[in-house]
Amino acid sequence: MTLHTDPLTDSTSAKSGDASGPRQTRRSLPIALLRAREAIMAKFRPMLARHDMSEQQWRVLRILGEYGELDASQLAERALVLGPSLTRMIKTLLKTKLIAKRSDKADGRRSLISITPKAIALIQEITPESAAIYNDIEKKFGIEQVEQLLDLLEAVTKTCD
Amino acid sequence: MTLHTDPLTDSTSAKSGDASGPRQTRRSLPIALLRAREAIMAKFRPMLARHDMSEQQWRVLRILGEYGELDASQLAERALVLGPSLTRMIKTLLKTKLIAKRSDKADGRRSLISITPKAIALIQEITPESAAIYNDIEKKFGIEQVEQLLDLLEAVTKTCD
DNA sequence: TCAATATCATTAACATGTTAAATATATTGC
DNA sequence: GCAATATATTTAACATGTTAATGATATTGA
Numbered sequence: 576m577t578l579h580t581d582p583l584t585d586s587t588s589a590k591s592g593d594a595s596g597p598r599q600t601r602r603s604l605p606i607a608l609l610r611a612r613e614a615i616m617a618k619f620r621p622m623l624a625r626h627d628m629s630e631q632q633w634r635v636l637r638i639l640g641e642y643g644e645l646d647a648s649q650l651a652e653r654a655l656v657l658g659p660s661l662t663r664m665i666k667t668l669l670k671t672k673l674i675a676k677r678s679d680k681a682d683g684r685r686s687l688i689s690i691t692p693k694a695i696a697l698i699q700e701i702t703p704e705s706a707a708i709y710n711d712i713e714k715k716f717g718i719e720q721v722e723q724l725l726d727l728l729e730a731v732t733k734t735c736d
Numbered sequence: 737m738t739l740h741t742d743p744l745t746d747s748t749s750a751k752s753g754d755a756s757g758p759r760q761t762r763r764s765l766p767i768a769l770l771r772a773r774e775a776i777m778a779k780f781r782p783m784l785a786r787h788d789m790s791e792q793q794w795r796v797l798r799i800l801g802e803y804g805e806l807d808a809s810q811l812a813e814r815a816l817v818l819g820p821s822l823t824r825m826i827k828t829l830l831k832t833k834l835i836a837k838r839s840d841k842a843d844g845r846r847s848l849i850s851i852t853p854k855a856i857a858l859i860q861e862i863t864p865e866s867a868a869i870y871n872d873i874e875k876k877f878g879i880e881q882v883e884q885l886l887d888l889l890e891a892v893t894k895t896c897d
Numbered sequence: 898t899c900a901a902t903a904t905c906a907t908t909a910a911c912a913t914g915t916t917a918a919a920t921a922t923a924t925t926g927c
Numbered sequence: 928g929c930a931a932t933a934t935a936t937t938t939a940a941c942a943t944g945t946t947a948a949t950g951a952t953a954t955t956g957a
Binding site: 598599600602604605606607608609610611612613614615617618619630637655705706709712715716720721723724725727728729730732734735 | 759760761763765766767768769770771772773774775776777778779780791795798799802814816866867870873876877881882884885886888889890891892893895896897
């Protein structure tokens with residue numbers, strides 16, 4: 576069986592340890608991270624969809640649940656959402672009354688965002704379902720491996736930040 | 737120093753190993769994956785921007801460079817792009833003459849996509865810059881740790897797929 | 898005090914993510 | 928051969944990602 580001829584490397588001269596072409600996507604860190612994330616999120620998305628919740632909205636609500644009232648910049652940074660995206664999300668989350676917004680009296684530029692009791696109830700509804708999915712992954716993949724992966728991810732993040 | 741009061745857990749009764757609330761975002765696999773990816777991509781984005789290339793476009797071109805001509809479905813799957821996104825990207829990449837498109841004679845439903853010589857030249861231009869950034873990360877983080885992380889990512893992906 | 902500068906949030910414009918529906922072509926089963 | 932079904936791609940509609948520019952408020956320094 577013959578594999579296709581790579582358009583970027585003449586297969587007749589390419590060694591197996593070839594470093595001339597672009598890194599094989601299979602061993603590319605950004606692509607591997609994206610692939611892993613997609614595989615994992617595929618397990619969570621149907622559950623979130625049943626609660627009419629996007630992953631971004633779920634992140635925002637969880638962060639607010641974890642840290643309490645935050646200004647928009649801190650919320651965006653911790654929820655891994657860009658400012659303009661957050662501005663739009665805030666509008667819809669205000670409409671559905673899952674968050675509240677007020678302006679900082681001491682600094683008129685800042686908006687302070689917090690979750691409503693309705694959002695707290697929603698989080699408490701979603702959390703056990705989310706935990707069940709997470710536990711299933713941990714069970715299949717191994718808790719120690721999950722911990723090891725989390726440690727490496729934290730480390731590589733710190734290295735690049 | 738007093739930490740804020742978590743809206744979801746009464747801090748006066750919460751144990752340190754509390755498992756009632758949502759998983760702390762710090763130890764959430766999907767969030768940790770996203771955070772790591774963002775930290776890493778921040779190193780690559782400026783370089784790609786200088787070549788007027790988005791990360792998605794860069795993925796698509798690399799996949800085509802690696803595998804040769806592919807139909808849209810296979811390309812989308814391997815480049816980790818959804819079908820509708822790929823449809824739009826194909827339009828712009830055709831305009832900039834970085835890809836070519838033809839329909840499969842044996843199966844009229846399929847579109848076959850390939851890169852042009854112009855794209856091959858672009859890839860060869862970007863590749864050394866990309867490799868330099870990647871090598872810098874490997875140097876700071878450690879090659880063994882990168883390999884270990886890639887192995888774990890591959891494993892967790894397989895577990896969830 | 899006030900002009901210059903910096904910071905926070907929003908808007909604008911366009912690309913991509915996401916799901917559902919539509920379109921076109923193939924395949925299957927009768 | 929043809930109707931029913933399945934598959935590949937596209938379109939539609941809306942959410943989010945991304946960068947640059949704008950508006951509003953704070954801070955700084957002369």
